[in-house]
Each structure stands twice: as structure tokens, then as C-alpha cells.
Amino acid sequence: MPGTVHVVDDDASFRMAVERRLKKAGYSVATYPSAQQLLDHLPDESQPGCILLDVRIPDLSGPDLQDRLSKLGSTLPIVFLTGYADVRTSVRAIKAGAEDFLTKPVSSEQLLQAIERAMAHHEVWREQKHKLDSLREHLATLTPRERQVFDLLVQGKTNKQIGRELGATERTIKAHRHQAMEKMKVQTFAELVSIAERLGILGTMVDRPESN
8 A cells, every 4th residue: 555654763774774664665755853853844644644653752752742743633643663662651652542562673574564554544544534524515515594404304303393493384394304415415314314423413412401
């Protein structure tokens, strides 16, 4: 799978060796001698990628960089490398979402397998994001009244109940329902509910307290 591996390590000889190894395997490689340099040149996430990150780097440690990237909204999987087996650090990194935690010296096979898994996970995330972005675009095309009907429909209310709530005839609600489903590109009510769940709309509505 093509993609870019972003290698962050203060050891120049290690960066060069890993770069050669990864390029030979078909990956594009970008190297950074410090965490700050990566932060100053944030990787493009529109293409498959991952970060190969040394735990002990000057100024900003690997786990601290992981925290910083998470706050910035980065979704690139991180494969950690360390020359010292540190259970506490590895547990912290894994809990924070690290893809893997490898101990130096690492074999080519072990490294490439970890990179391949990370790339595959990032590709899955990118596909899911693309689908969600598309659904949000469809949702944005609804008129204010169609959005009201959509919201009430996915709560399980009937056309008649929605009509009473919005002060409209059942026939008008049916027309809005038809338009909303066309714009959301679905054929069934179940698909509409599924979209609301995926966009996080339904959970918000369910949690909303009933008004008296």
C-alpha cells in the first residue's frame, strides 16, 4: 500500500537507515530530527500515512508529541520506537491511541508489518471520513423545514404527529419527508435513522430532556 511514513528521531544515522529500508519497501519517507520540526511542517493527511516516532527525543518527548498532535486533531497512526523497554510509557502511548510500540533494534519484517497495519488503519479512517463528509454535505442541502421533519422522523414520530407539532397538514409533511429522503439519497426510513446515528444527531436528540 503506497503512503508516506513520517520518521521522527534525533539520531541521523538511524533516520537514514530507516529511510532506505522504507523506500526499498515502496513507501515515501519524510524525516524530522525533532518533534518541533514535525509540528512546524504538519503532515498532509489527505493521503495514506503514519508516523514512526522515537520515544526519547530532545525538548518534546514522543508521548508529549502524541498528545500535542491529538489536540491538533491529527489522525495519523503512530508507531513508537524505543531503545529502552519502558512498560509505563508504552501503556500510556497505547492508551492514547498508538498503533504499535517497538523496541530497538527492530527487524525489517517487524517494522514493515507495523507500518503496513498503521497504513491500513489510516486508509479505513480516511474512507469513513469521506463518507461522513458526504453525508454532512447532503444534510446541509435540506431546507429549515425539511431539517425539522428529518429530526422528528428519526425520533420515531409519525407524519401525523410531526404535522401537529409543526402546524402543517400530513400531506405537506409527506412531501417534506420525500424531499429530505431524496436529498439524503436514501430509499428507506431505516437508512435515514442510520445516517442520523452516524452523524451523531440521534444520540443528541435522545439525550435531550423532554419539555413539559
